[in-house]
Amino acid sequence: MANDLLHTEREFQDFLDAHLGQELLRFTTAGSVDDGKSTLIGRLLHDTKSVYEDQLAAVKKSRVNRAANGHVDFSLLTDGLKAEREQGITIDVAYRYFSTSRRKFIIADTPGHEQYTRNMATGASTADVAVVLIDAKAFLREGKLLPQSRRHTYIASLLGIPHVVAAVNKMDIVGYSQETFQAIRAEFVELASRLGLKSVTTIPVSALEGDNVVTPSTNMTWYDGPTLLEFLETVPLLMNEPLGPLRFPVQLVQRPDASFRGFAGQVARGVLRAGERVRALPSGRETTVSRIVTWDGDLPVAAYPQSVTVELEDEIDLSRGEMLVAASAEEEGNLPQASRHVRAMVVWMHEEPLVVGRTYIAKHTTRTVRATVKAIRYRVDVATLEHGATRQLAMNEIAEIELETNLPLFFDPYEESRTTGSMILIDSLTNATVGAAMITGASKALDDTANGAPALVLLPGRPAIAERLREQMEAHGYRAVVIDDDLIPEESLVAVIRALDLAGVTAITSRALASDAVDGLVHAVSGFTQRGVLRGDELDDEKVLEIAGGVQ
Amino acid sequence: MSSAIADDATTLLTPKRLNHLQALEAESIAIMREAVAEFARPVMLYSIGKDSSVMLRLAQKAFYPGKIPFPLLHVDTSYKFPEMISFRDAYTKEIGAELIVHRNEEAIAAGANPYTLGTQNCCGLLKTRSLLDGLAEGGFDAAFGGARRDEEKSRAKERVYSFRDSAGQWDPKNQRPELWSLYNSRLRKGESIRVFPLSNWTELDIWLYLYAEKIPIVPLYFAQERPLIVRGGQMTLYHDGMKLLPGEEIRTEKVRMRSLGCLPCTGAMRSEADTLPKIIEELLTFRRSERENRAIDHDEEGSMEVKKREGYF
Numbered sequence: 001m002a003n004d005l006l007h008t009e010r011e012f013q014d015f016l017d018a019h020l021g022q023e024l025l026r027f028t029t030a031g032s033v034d035d036g037k038s039t040l041i042g043r044l045l046h047d048t049k050s051v052y053e054d055q056l057a058a059v060k061k062s063r064v065n066r067a068a069n070g071h072v073d074f075s076l077l078t079d080g081l082k083a084e085r086e087q088g089i090t091i092d093v094a095y096r097y098f099s100t101s102r103r104k105f106i107i108a109d110t111p112g113h114e115q116y117t118r119n120m121a122t123g124a125s126t127a128d129v130a131v132v133l134i135d136a137k138a139f140l141r142e143g144k145l146l147p148q149s150r151r152h153t154y155i156a157s158l159l160g161i162p163h164v165v166a167a168v169n170k171m172d173i174v175g176y177s178q179e180t181f182q183a184i185r186a187e188f189v190e191l192a193s194r195l196g197l198k199s200v201t202t203i204p205v206s207a208l209e210g211d212n213v214v215t216p217s218t219n220m221t222w223y224d225g226p227t228l229l230e231f232l233e234t235v236p237l238l239m240n241e242p243l244g245p246l247r248f249p250v251q252l253v254q255r256p257d258a259s260f261r262g263f264a265g266q267v268a269r270g271v272l273r274a275g276e277r278v279r280a281l282p283s284g285r286e287t288t289v290s291r292i293v294t295w296d297g298d299l300p301v302a303a304y305p306q307s308v309t310v311e312l313e314d315e316i317d318l319s320r321g322e323m324l325v326a327a328s329a330e331e332e333g334n335l336p337q338a339s340r341h342v343r344a345m346v347v348w349m350h351e352e353p354l355v356v357g358r359t360y361i362a363k364h365t366t367r368t369v370r371a372t373v374k375a376i377r378y379r380v381d382v383a384t385l386e387h388g389a390t391r392q393l394a395m396n397e398i399a400e401i402e403l404e405t406n407l408p409l410f411f412d413p414y415e416e417s418r419t420t421g422s423m424i425l426i427d428s429l430t431n432a433t434v435g436a437a438m439i440t441g442a443s444k445a446l447d448d449t450a451n452g453a454p455a456l457v458l459l460p461g462r463p464a465i466a467e468r469l470r471e472q473m474e475a476h477g478y479r480a481v482v483i484d485d486d487l488i489p490e491e492s493l494v495a496v497i498r499a500l501d502l503a504g505v506t507a508i509t510s511r512a513l514a515s516d517a518v519d520g521l522v523h524a525v526s527g528f529t530q531r532g533v534l535r536g537d538e539l540d541d542e543k544v545l546e547i548a549g550g551v552q
Numbered sequence: 553m554s555s556a557i558a559d560d561a562t563t564l565l566t567p568k569r570l571n572h573l574q575a576l577e578a579e580s581i582a583i584m585r586e587a588v589a590e591f592a593r594p595v596m597l598y599s600i601g602k603d604s605s606v607m608l609r610l611a612q613k614a615f616y617p618g619k620i621p622f623p624l625l626h627v628d629t630s631y632k633f634p635e636m637i638s639f640r641d642a643y644t645k646e647i648g649a650e651l652i653v654h655r656n657e658e659a660i661a662a663g664a665n666p667y668t669l670g671t672q673n674c675c676g677l678l679k680t681r682s683l684l685d686g687l688a689e690g691g692f693d694a695a696f697g698g699a700r701r702d703e704e705k706s707r708a709k710e711r712v713y714s715f716r717d718s719a720g721q722w723d724p725k726n727q728r729p730e731l732w733s734l735y736n737s738r739l740r741k742g743e744s745i746r747v748f749p750l751s752n753w754t755e756l757d758i759w760l761y762l763y764a765e766k767i768p769i770v771p772l773y774f775a776q777e778r779p780l781i782v783r784g785g786q787m788t789l790y791h792d793g794m795k796l797l798p799g800e801e802i803r804t805e806k807v808r809m810r811s812l813g814c815l816p817c818t819g820a821m822r823s824e825a826d827t828l829p830k831i832i833e834e835l836l837t838f839r840r841s842e843r844e845n846r847a848i849d850h851d852e853e854g855s856m857e858v859k860k861r862e863g864y865f
Contacts, residue, residue, distance in 0.1 A: 256618030
């Protein structure tokens, strides 16, 4: 058939252009075990002709069929793993792909089983749209929305998904009743407004019968809104990232030969322009973007989420984990916040609970730091949305916490930017990803500049006194950090010390560095701070504490 | 693709949303750079197929104007099509990539083959074992693979960073959650990560990109008159020295390969598609999935899942 349609070069070119010009929409689906979510996705795939004959044949001959009345069990198209097919549940996030003539779609299919809140958060983290399934039959039975539906809607709001659509399923079982649909819609809209969701839509569907999924229902003539697919094909893709101020976290320094030094990364927010004045964080140094380099040629501009390599006019120090912003950011009042103290909403994802006082590894943009949980401000009861006190957080629980990091983070609130406001927490012993954090703000404003305390104290080979000095400085109201952690490679020391200096924090190290490395370090640090370097190698312990420790 | 970016850029005063291939490209490049920044010794698993060809181009783009900063590893089962091997050698040389070829010589010398061992055991020895040995020999802590989530149901659950224990095995029930584009690269000694930069690409995306970027691929993908025999219900290309079983005869048909694996286990399909546009047209009319012609995926229900748990891609 395509052979007939596309028989000339010209027509094929048109087709190709149309395909190349398509937008990508990512959506996530959330529903409880019996809401019929797999069936809905199977129906979407089937009715958009995204299922191959051999896959459909395998489903038709499968031993398992949970659909009654001779229906094809569409849920089998998506239940990927053997264990799931046998138990009839979905145990992990699965990604599906289909396209129509209007858009390309990626579905993050996440299970709605009680203990799998973390999976929904995962799928939701990259989604433009959330489809929350609501079982009309269960609503009639309970007389209200199930707790799961409330949880799913809450997580969609927490993860900042721009659009939420409630697909009210099993309308066939409730006699396609407009009254039932209206009751569900009223309750959902009330919930959505309480959660501050800006764009919500409610659609009555039957995934099993196909009503309003892809084709308009003939059983619900009282409904004149879009089908689910029409909605997904036409919903405007509102995204904050390209519109915000420039944020370019450096991923990698490219230095293929002596003539080229470029900074590779993905524009996380805003637009980068060749010839534009930019400021490097944390150094504060300003320079001009001389080129935006790609394999396909230099670009005059690059916008979120393009991956490019930036060449700068001046030889400034800039390395992985640091960031370029517009030089005008300060006067425009849109610099990212810089702090070692952040507040964040966290979804806990591991059996081992989050405990106040524990230190985790946090990854934020391209920067990896250590983060200590200072406090749990409150835990959210996802069914009632009420706040309560707790000392620890179990898997699938959600709370607002306070973190202290060993290096400052440059961030925007998650509400403004999913890319520069998000962070994952990693257990430093098992390396498991244990939490997803959405930064709400700084828990202390920019740390006060510590007048009098040096930017750097060198105590080669003396870790004990380094630690004592840190404790004493903290006791006297200064902020100090020992930077002997092997997470910080030697070549990053200057950048780290500079970052700490910007936040008014003293860096202390007991590393045994080569003497030319020490000279280089002292020279570099003296170049960006007035606070000075204390070389403790010729001083005894008491003298070090006296000079740097705030003991007068 | 490239021209599309350039066109946008010259007219772009306010940012415009990228089209889907540009968005996928940007994501894949970011994934590769992140892995190179964070892992001590990455390698790219290069299978010579169309997906590998796309992955290789993305690597060239990611590290431009530098060279690809990691070697390519090809696991050679000795059953690959001769056209694949000559393409591999010529193309990697042309782009200046470092190529490592690993073979399980012991099993090959012992005569491992799918007919007597069965496809599962044969794959286990010549692919999975060989791959794990090759990774261990090179001391690689991260391996880029060209797998896509749309290929097969168990792959739909793969992470972009797929954690493997010290035996190289995948535990689907114990995967690290993966949020936003923040990937967890932390490992203990002996553990490794398979990195899949093409996770979100579909088969159609791959072909559109090959076309838009003019990326060279193995000629076996294009339809041509080729000698073949019918064995085990599939059209197997005939090559010199192949022993015919009773009742088999060589005939010639215009065929092409939709995906490339080992010669005995990858069937050909009848096709008139001898150019990329024709392949894309043909793909749109397909009603059967891409791996249908791969004997290895059908030997048992959930077969791919079993292989992956053991360390296969």
